[in-house]
Amino acid sequence: MSEGRFFCGTDARRTRRSRHGTMNSASQELRVLQAMLTLPGPRAAPPKFARIHRSAEGFRRQSANCSLPVTRVRLSSTLPIPALVRWVRDNFGLIAKGSDIESLARTVKDNGGVYFVPAFSGLYAPSWKSRARGVITGLTRYTNRGHLARAVLEATAFQTREVVEVMEKDSGIRLDCATYRFLPFLLAQMLGAMAGAILVWPHFWPHWRETEDPNLKLACFSTRPAIRNFGANLLSEIIGTFVLVVCVATIFSKKVAHGGPAAGLGPYLVGVLVWAVPLSLGGTTGYAINPARDLGPRIMHSILPLGKKVNSGWDYAAVPVLGPLIGAGLAGWFVRLAHL
Numbered sequence: 001m002s003e004g005r006f007f008c009g010t011d012a013r014r015t016r017r018s019r020h021g022t023m024n025s026a027s028q029e030l031r032v033l034q035a036m037l038t039l040p041g042p043r044a045a046p047p048k049f050a051r052i053h054r055s056a057e058g059f060r061r062q063s064a065n066c067s068l069p070v071t072r073v074r075l076s077s078t079l080p081i082p083a084l085v086r087w088v089r090d091n092f093g094l095i096a097k098g099s100d101i102e103s104l105a106r107t108v109k110d111n112g113g114v115y116f117v118p119a120f121s122g123l124y125a126p127s128w129k130s131r132a133r134g135v136i137t138g139l140t141r142y143t144n145r146g147h148l149a150r151a152v153l154e155a156t157a158f159q160t161r162e163v164v165e166v167m168e169k170d171s172g173i174r175l176d177c178a179t180y181r182f183l184p185f186l187l188a189q190m191l192g193a194m195a196g197a198i199l200v201w202p203h204f205w206p207h208w209r210e211t212e213d214p215n216l217k218l219a220c221f222s223t224r225p226a227i228r229n230f231g232a233n234l235l236s237e238i239i240g241t242f243v244l245v246v247c248v249a250t251i252f253s254k255k256v257a258h259g260g261p262a263a264g265l266g267p268y269l270v271g272v273l274v275w276a277v278p279l280s281l282g283g284t285t286g287y288a289i290n291p292a293r294d295l296g297p298r299i300m301h302s303i304l305p306l307g308k309k310v311n312s313g314w315d316y317a318a319v320p321v322l323g324p325l326i327g328a329g330l331a332g333w334f335v336r337l338a339h340l
Helices: 032-037 056-065 081-092 100-105 145-171 178-203 205-210 214-219 230-251 265-281 291-303 319-338
Strands: 005-010 023-028 070-078 115-117 135-137
Touching: 081 100, 081 145, 100 145, 115 145, 178 205, 178 291, 230 265, 230 319, 291 319
Parallel strands: none
Antiparallel strands: 005 070, 023 070, 115 135
């Protein structure tokens, strides 16, 4: 029995012939999202899918006899990673056990120009060429075991990317996981900022009662501009965040320094940058340059008992949220445009 790595994506409730090498099948829509996004518990039965009917007649019979909705599914397959790793272990003897391949690949900074096409039994999706055979290219006298291990792992990444790209073309839907990473990241940032503000409250406990000026209390939690001007304040936050993001991208760019910064140097340079940007550009608004950094503590200022206090400056709160978001968006666009 052959093995393979399969990609399954719901396409539509109508058949669209693939133009890029994926397969069309029909499957009942039985808790598909739950099966794909969650793992069954210790006592839970694994998700079961209805039989896949490849023929149009089978699809019509299933639709007529089943009350559940039937949805079109697009399938693609590639050679699995375990098969490649076993091949490296058994045929080349580069590693003693499968888990060693990652540590071996990490001994080099890049693949050294070595590329591997693992067409052991032909090429799978989207090429479907059974007569194709594997190729290792780019070998030089400087190529070592680490380069070969890295080329093997990168081959699986290239295969996966190729399949994802053709599924995007067939379905017209961009497959992007950034959205799913954004919400947990945003929640973690907000909770972290609010937790920090809570720690500030007991730390300055006796000072809240002795401090008469409520604006000084607010300054412990959130930013405020030196001169209130919405347009100028917003521009200040945009510029500060833009400079920060572009400089961080430049520090880690392999276009600036081949292989990126030296080990351990990148975080140090980012720390210096986070210190330098506020000193040079933060005097006008207090340099939020992170929406959560200002909004989370501002929320806690409105909740915590601080004695005499004014409102939490909600008339200005939009600036340190919108400014960094716009600045980061412009910086991301610039980084892509400059190919950093």
